Amino acid sequence: EAQVTQNPRYLITVTGKKLTVTCSQNMNHEYMSWYRQDPGLGLRQIYYSMNVEVTDKGDVPEGYKVSRKEKRNFPLILESPSPNQTSLYFCASSRDGRNTEAFFGQGTRLTVV
Amino acid sequence: AQRVTQPEKLLSVFKGAPVELKCNYSYSGSPELFWYVQYSRQRLQLLLRHISRESIKGFTADLNKGETSFHLKKPFAQEEDSAMYYCALSGTGFQKLVFGTGTRLLVSP
Numbered sequence: 001e002a003q004v005t006q007n008p009r010y011l012i013t014v015t016g017k018k019l020t021v022t023c024s025q026n027m028n029h030e031y032m033s034w035y036r037q038d039p040g041l042g043l044r045q046i047y048y049s050m051n052v053e054v055t056d057k058g059d060v061p062e063g064y065k066v067s068r069k070e071k072r073n074f075p076l077i078l079e080s081p082s083p084n085q086t087s088l089y090f091c092a093s094s095r096d097g098r099n100t101e102a103f104f105g106q107g108t109r110l111t112v113v
Numbered sequence: 114a115q116r117v118t119q120p121e122k123l124l125s126v127f128k129g130a131p132v133e134l135k136c137n138y139s140y141s142g143s144p145e146l147f148w149y150v151q152y153s154r155q156r157l158q159l160l161l162r163h164i165s166r167e168s169i170k171g172f173t174a175d176l177n178k179g180e181t182s183f184h185l186k187k188p189f190a191q192e193e194d195s196a197m198y199y200c201a202l203s204g205t206g207f208q209k210l211v212f213g214t215g216t217r218l219l220v221s222p
Contacts, residue, residue: 102159106156
């Protein structure tokens with residue numbers, strides 16, 4: 001089944017403790033991205049990647065890192081999480097970044113205390 | 114800069130009533146518009162895109178470049194249409210989707 005898989009689905013952590021949210025897609029898509037969803041703000045793009053080893057900042061990149069060593073994986077790294085990063089995170093992939101359908105993961109609900 | 118505006122946070126209608134979810138965009142180039150839907154406890158998924166000119170689950174959307182709008186319409190709402198709806202924009206020269214803030218549609222029996 002074609003899908004985007006994120007892990008974990010839920011995570012509670014403490015301020016400053018490094019964490020990684022994994023994202024994997026099995027559709028051989030070149031384009032992958034991370035969004036955060038906050039009430040009243042919709043989805044905002046954090047980082048995106050157009051291909052292996054090619055990443056770029058989205059609209060809200062501060063406090064996040066990403067890597068794209070393989071086509072299928074696009075992990076999101078929070079080196080020193082803070083409470084304002086408490087949010088619902090979505091990973092997405094698409095054939096390209098423009099007019100093709102984006103496929104989303106199930107979401108990761110992160111709480112930083 | 115590219116921008117998508119969905120002016121209604123919540124739209125509440127009765128079953129069988131017509132629905133129109135508004136979406137306006139700001140982009141000087143040639144836009145590509147999408148509607149995504151998120152049902153309760155499900156992941157975000159594509160509902161329709163303007164380039165396909167299709168009707169999905171009874172929903173249609175017409176791109177009006179003069180009014181820079183891409184409103185989503187359905188003549189007779191069903192309870193199963195209750196969900197969060199996001200309008201999204203892409204276009205030449207930028208490799209991403211820009212989302213609006215979303216409209217929650219609530220269809221009551």
